[in-house]
Amino acid sequence: xxxxxxxxxxxxxGGYVAALRLAQLGRRTALVERDRLGGECTNYACIPSKxxxxxxxxxxxxxxxxxxxxxxxxxxxxxxxxxxxRDGVVNSLSGGIKYLCDNYGVEVLQGEARxxxxxxxxxxxxxxxxxxxxxxxxxxATGSTPIQLRGIEQDGELVVGSREAMQLRRIPGRLLIIGGxxxxxxxxxxxxxxxxxxxxxxxxxxxxxxxxxxxxxYIERTLKQRGxxxxxxxxxxxxxxxxxxxxxxxxxxxxxxxxxxxxxxxAVGRRPSSEGLALIGLEMDERGHVKVDAGMRTxxxxxxxxxxxxxxPYLAHKAMKQGKVAAENVAGLRSEFDSLVPSVIYxxxxxxxxGLTEEEARARGQVVVGRFPLSASGRxxxxxxxxxxxxxxxxxxDGRILGIHxxxxxxxxxxxxxxxxxxxxxxxxxxxxxxHPHPTLSEALMEAVEAARKRSVHIFQK
Numbered sequence: 001x002x003x004x005x006x007x008x009x010x011x012x013x014g015g016y017v018a019a020l021r022l023a024q025l026g027r028r029t030a031l032v033e034r035d036r037l038g039g040e041c042t043n044y045a046c047i048p049s050k051x052x053x054x055x056x057x058x059x060x061x062x063x064x065x066x067x068x069x070x071x072x073x074x075x076x077x078x079x080x081x082x083x084x085x086r087d088g089v090v091n092s093l094s095g096g097i098k099y100l101c102d103n104y105g106v107e108v109l110q111g112e113a114r115x116x117x118x119x120x121x122x123x124x125x126x127x128x129x130x131x132x133x134x135x136x137x138x139x140x141a142t143g144s145t146p147i148q149l150r151g152i153e154q155d156g157e158l159v160v161g162s163r164e165a166m167q168l169r170r171i172p173g174r175l176l177i178i179g180g181x182x183x184x185x186x187x188x189x190x191x192x193x194x195x196x197x198x199x200x201x202x203x204x205x206x207x208x209x210x211x212x213x214x215x216x217x218y219i220e221r222t223l224k225q226r227g228x229x230x231x232x233x234x235x236x237x238x239x240x241x242x243x244x245x246x247x248x249x250x251x252x253x254x255x256x257x258x259x260x261x262x263x264x265x266x267a268v269g270r271r272p273s274s275e276g277l278a279l280i281g282l283e284m285d286e287r288g289h290v291k292v293d294a295g296m297r298t299x300x301x302x303x304x305x306x307x308x309x310x311x312x313p314y315l316a317h318k319a320m321k322q323g324k325v326a327a328e329n330v331a332g333l334r335s336e337f338d339s340l341v342p343s344v345i346y347x348x349x350x351x352x353x354x355g356l357t358e359e360e361a362r363a364r365g366q367v368v369v370g371r372f373p374l375s376a377s378g379r380x381x382x383x384x385x386x387x388x389x390x391x392x393x394x395x396x397x398d399g400r401i402l403g404i405h406x407x408x409x410x411x412x413x414x415x416x417x418x419x420x421x422x423x424x425x426x427x428x429x430x431x432x433x434x435x436h437p438h439p440t441l442s443e444a445l446m447e448a449v450e451a452a453r454k455r456s457v458h459i460f461q462k
Contacts, residue, residue, distance in 0.1 A: 004030045006330050007121050007135040009113040012039025014307030014319030015141030016097050019328035023104035030133060032113040032123050038094045040143055041316045045167050048166045049186055051089040053346050055110050057080060060348065064384065077194060083168055109133075110339030115280045118181035119302050137302045137330040140277070140290065141323065144270040144308035149178065152239050152266060158246055159239070159264045162187075172196050176248055176261035178236050180207035184266035185219065185347040188228050194349075199229040199259055201236055201250055208345070212357040212405040214391065219347060219407060222387060231257075232444050239264065272309050285311070294336040296326035304330065313341055342419040344412045349388045352415040358393050366396035370428075370452025371442050374408045376459050379439035385409030390448040392428070399427035399453075410441050417445060 002239040005027035008019045016038065033036045036043045065072045103109050110377040111125040121133040146161045156164050162183045171194045177184045182201030192198045200207070200223075206216040207223075207230065220223065220230055224353050231250060238249040248259045283291045283299040296304045304326040307319030318341045328335035342354040361367045374380040374388045388408020404418035421431055428449050436446040450456040 002131065002133050004028050004029075004107075004133060004135040005061050006030075006137045006139060006327075007032065007113075007119075007133050008139045009115075009121065010039060010141035010143055010307075011037045011097070011108075012141055012307060012319060013041050014145050014309075014317040014323040015039065015139070016323075017320045017325045018139045018141060018306060018323035019106045019119075020100055020104055021324050022330060023101075023106050025327065025331040025333075027331055029106050030109055030135070031101060032109045032110045032111065032121065032133075034110070036094055037097045037108065037381070038090075039103070039141075042093050042097070043090055044163045046316050047093055048090055049190070050170060050346055051086045052082070052166065052190050053186065053348070056190050057135070057348065060194045067437040068384075077171065079168060079171060080215050086166075086168065086300050092294075099154070112309075115277070117280050118203075127296050135302075137304065138296075139323070139326050139330065140303065140305040140309055141307050141319070142309050144314055144338065146266070147269045147271050148264055149236065149268060151259060152178075152236070154266060158241060158244070158262075159266065161266055165267075166389070168258050172261070172263035174245075174261045175199070176201065176259055176264045177267060178264065179267035179269070180204070180230070180232070181209070181267060181269065183296050184265070185345055185351075187265055187267065188223060189346070189348045192223075192226055192228050197229075197419070199261070200230065200233050201231045201248075201259070203233070203235045205233055207232065208351070210357075211351070212353060212369075212391070213359060215351060215353065215407050218388070219349070219351060222349060223347075223385075227240060248437050268457055270308065270314050272311075274309060287311075294325075295329045295334075296322055296337060297329065307328050313343060315341060315343065331438075338423065340419060340423055342415040344415050346412065349385075349408045350411045351407050352411040352418065353403070353405040354415065354419045355401070356393060357403060357405070358391070359458050361393045361402045363370065367402065368399075368452045370394075370448045370450065370456070371450055372447035372456060372459060373440075373445060377439070377441065377444050379443070382407065383409065390414070390444040392445070392448040392452050399429055401426055401428065401431070401449075404445070404448075406445075408441075408444075412443055414442060417442065434438075 007030045008015050009032050011033035022029040062074045093257050109123050111123040114122045119135050124130045153350035175191050175196040175198050177200045180200050186196045208216045234252045237251045240247045246261045246264045272288045290305040308314045325335045325337045345351040370392045372390050375386040391405045393403040431449045436443045447456050
C-alpha cells in the first residue's frame with residue numbers, strides 16, 4: 001500500500017488545482033483521474049465550448065463586415081477543421097496540466113477511485129489492475145453529471161447531452177434545446193451562428209431561471225431577433241423518433257404543439273457525482289451533495305470535498321477556489337471559502353453577474369439602481385457592440401453595492417471587478433472614486449454606479 005500526505009480524487013478544476021497547491025506546500029500528493037486530466041471543464045465543457053463560440057463570433061463579424069466597407073463572407077464551414085481547432089485548444093490545456101503535475105511532483109494515477117473507508121483509496125485501471133493508497137487526507141473532486149430526463153433516452157446521435165453537442169459531430173438543420181439555462185443559451189448561440197434553426201424549450205417563466213429578470217428578458221429578446229425560437233412556461237411531454245428525426249410534443253400554457261428537429265439537446269441541469277460516498281459515512285443533503293464547512297471539511301475526519309460535489313453554483317472558478325482552500329487546510333494553514341461567486345454565461349451577448357438580483361434586493365429593503373446602456377459607451381461603439389447594459393444595485397441607506405448584473409460584449413472580463421467591489425464591501429462612492437481608463441468597456445460599470453447616484457454625464461438623467 002502506497003502512502004501519501006494527500007490523495008485527490010478527480011482532476012477537474014477543483015481537483016487538479018488542489019493537487020498542485022498541495023505540491024506547492026510540500027505535500028506528497030497523488031491525483032486520481034479515470035478519464036482525461038482537466039476533467040469535464042477542460043475536455044468537454046468550458047474550454048471546447050468557448051473555442052467554438054469564438055469561431056461563432058468570427059462568423060458574426062463576417063456577416064457584419066459589409067457595413068465596415070469590407071468585402072468578406074463565410075463561404076462554407078469545414079466541420080472537421082473546426083473540430084481539429086477545438087481539439088488543439090483542449091489538448092494544449094490538458095497537456096499543460098500534465099506538465100505542471102510532472103514538474104511539481106504530483107503523481108497522476110489513471111483509473112477509477114473507490115474509497116475503502118477512512119482514508120484508503122483503491123484505484124482500478126481499465127485493464128483491471130488495482131493499487132491501494134493510504135493518505136493522511138483525501139480531497140474529493142468528483143464533479144457532476146448531466147441530469148437525464150425520465151423517459152427520454154439519450155442515444156448520442158439524435159438525442160444528445162452537452163458533451164456530444166460540443167463534440168460538433170455535425171451541424172443539424174434543426175436543433176431543439178430542452179432547457180434554457182447556461183448550457184442551453186451557449187448552445188443556442190453557437191448553433192444559430194453555424195446555421196441551425198434553433199428552438200429552446202424552458203419550463204420556467206424566463207430563460208436563466210433565478211437570474212435578474214431584466215437580464216433574462218434582454219437575452220431572450222436578443223436571441224429572438226437572431227432567429228432563435230423560445231418557448232418559456234413550456235415542458236417537453238413526449239419525444240418520438242420518426243425517419244431519422246425527432247418529433248417533440250411540447251405542452252405550453254395555451255395547450256400543446258409539435259416541434260420537429262434533426263437533433264435534440266437535453267440541457268436541464270446537473271447532479272453531483274456522489275454515488276457510493278454515503279457508504280463511508282459522508283453526510284449529504286437530499287440532492288446528493290456532500291456537506292462541508294467553510295474549510296471544505298466533511299463530517300469524516302481527514303476527508304474534504306470541493307466543486308460541483310458540494311453544491312451549486314456549478315462553476316469551474318468556484319471549484320478552483322475551493323480546491324485551494326481544501327489544500328491549504330490539509331497543509332495546516334487556515335483558509336476559508338467565501339460564497340460570493342460571480343457567474344458568467346458566454347452567450348452572445350455575454351452575461352455576467354454577482355450578488356443579489358434586483359428582485360431579491362428590493363424584497364430586503366430600499367435600494368437604488370443605476371443602469372448604463374452600452375450604446376452610450378465609446379468603446380462599445382468603436383467595436384460595433386452596443387447591445388446590452390450594466391446594472392448596479394445598492395443599499396439606499398449607505399450606498400453599499402448589493403448586486404451587479406451585466407449583459408453585452410466582453411462583460412465576462414468585467415465580472416472580476418464587480419466581484420472585487422462586493423468582496424471589499426464597496427459603496428457606490430468607492431467605485432466612482434476609481435478612475436477607469438477611456439475608452440474601455442470597464443467605464444460602463446463606473447457609469448452605472450454614477451447613474452445610481454444621478455451623476456452620470458454620458459446619459460441623460462432628470
